[in-house]
Amino acid sequence: MTEVSLISSYDALLADLDGVVYAGPNAIPGAVESLERLAGIKVALAYVTNNASRSAEQVAAHLRELGAPATATQVFGSAFAGAELLASLVPAGSTVLVTGSQTLVDQVTSQGLIPVTSADPVPAAVIQGFDPGLGWKDLAEAAYAVAGGAVWVATNTDLSIPQLRGIAPGNGSLVNAVSAATGSTPAVAGKPETPLFTTAVRHLGVSRPLVVGDRLDTDILGGNRARMDTALVLTGVDTVRTALAAVADQRPTFLLASLAGLYEPYPAITHSDGVYRCGSSSARVDNDTVHLSGGTDNLDTWRAACSAWWGAHPDTETDALPTLRSEGGQVFGDPVGRQ
Numbered sequence: 001m002t003e004v005s006l007i008s009s010y011d012a013l014l015a016d017l018d019g020v021v022y023a024g025p026n027a028i029p030g031a032v033e034s035l036e037r038l039a040g041i042k043v044a045l046a047y048v049t050n051n052a053s054r055s056a057e058q059v060a061a062h063l064r065e066l067g068a069p070a071t072a073t074q075v076f077g078s079a080f081a082g083a084e085l086l087a088s089l090v091p092a093g094s095t096v097l098v099t100g101s102q103t104l105v106d107q108v109t110s111q112g113l114i115p116v117t118s119a120d121p122v123p124a125a126v127i128q129g130f131d132p133g134l135g136w137k138d139l140a141e142a143a144y145a146v147a148g149g150a151v152w153v154a155t156n157t158d159l160s161i162p163q164l165r166g167i168a169p170g171n172g173s174l175v176n177a178v179s180a181a182t183g184s185t186p187a188v189a190g191k192p193e194t195p196l197f198t199t200a201v202r203h204l205g206v207s208r209p210l211v212v213g214d215r216l217d218t219d220i221l222g223g224n225r226a227r228m229d230t231a232l233v234l235t236g237v238d239t240v241r242t243a244l245a246a247v248a249d250q251r252p253t254f255l256l257a258s259l260a261g262l263y264e265p266y267p268a269i270t271h272s273d274g275v276y277r278c279g280s281s282s283a284r285v286d287n288d289t290v291h292l293s294g295g296t297d298n299l300d301t302w303r304a305a306c307s308a309w310w311g312a313h314p315d316t317e318t319d320a321l322p323t324l325r326s327e328g329g330q331v332f333g334d335p336v337g338r339q
Helices: 031-040 056-065 078-087 102-110 136-147 171-182 195-204 216-225 240-244 259-263 299-312
Strands: 012-015 044-049 075-077 095-099 114-116 125-128 151-154 160-163 166-169 209-213 229-233 254-256 269-272 275-278 281-286 289-293 323-326
Touching: 012 031, 012 195, 031 044, 031 259, 044 056, 044 195, 056 075, 075 078, 075 195, 078 102, 078 125, 078 151, 078 195, 095 102, 095 136, 102 114, 125 136, 125 171, 136 151, 136 171, 151 171, 195 209, 195 216, 209 216, 209 259, 216 229, 229 259, 240 299, 254 259, 254 299, 269 299, 275 299, 281 299, 289 299
Parallel strands: 012 044, 012 209, 044 075, 095 114, 095 125, 125 151, 209 229, 229 254, 289 323
Antiparallel strands: 160 166, 269 275, 275 281, 281 289
């Protein structure tokens, strides 16, 4: 009997980019091949990204340079989702102060709204997205408009973005500046909120998507909030240990070593008398300790450990790594920090 692959249970894959498809300038080994296989099994593909400064065609062109299948219609950025969200909150033809990139201006225009550059007179709405050219005057105009009663939408609230020289302030940091000045909070389109995911599903015309990402606090949390199944791939930020320690709403449905795992049967996890089994590995919880049977280089061991710990602590709101003890009594350290 032919075993069924994990992805065959879904009609679409909603994939994050950085840490899933590529890392820095290069494609992650095996990622392109995994994405190419989707068309052959009639699974739709969409890329969901919080990036609001690049157009869908620019993102698709970058992916094609890496060898990945991509058209602009498969790319769903937070600028697109943010403009659609805004259009649902204000009437057509409303004026919108755009604090962001030309891509964001174009998306607002495509929704039948009128971009403006000043808060005088007060526009109907403000939409805020990242652009490296933004300055104090831009944020001040946004604050004046929000304080004046304008509807406020943020494309995303990522506090930081990676740059060649290190970590720099992201859109969330700029949004926080306006929030601090006004005491207001925007509606948010990007991850970990749901509009980015629901927008992609609506445009794809699918009903059973799988969200795949490398970050618990954006990809997995957002997919879970959208009531979609989620898969954490271990090719980017988060690890098996951060997954084990995750708060309840950031726990993925599946743990995969990489996108190649989509084409393998996902092992069943069973439990009896407090012992959770996955493949040849098992785990059980005793107070604040997870007892592991199986090699820690075996992903099934961590799948069993997560199931055991999450089952014992279903409503955890603070991430904390339990003590890990092997069958032979070895205690593992606490390497919970993200890579």
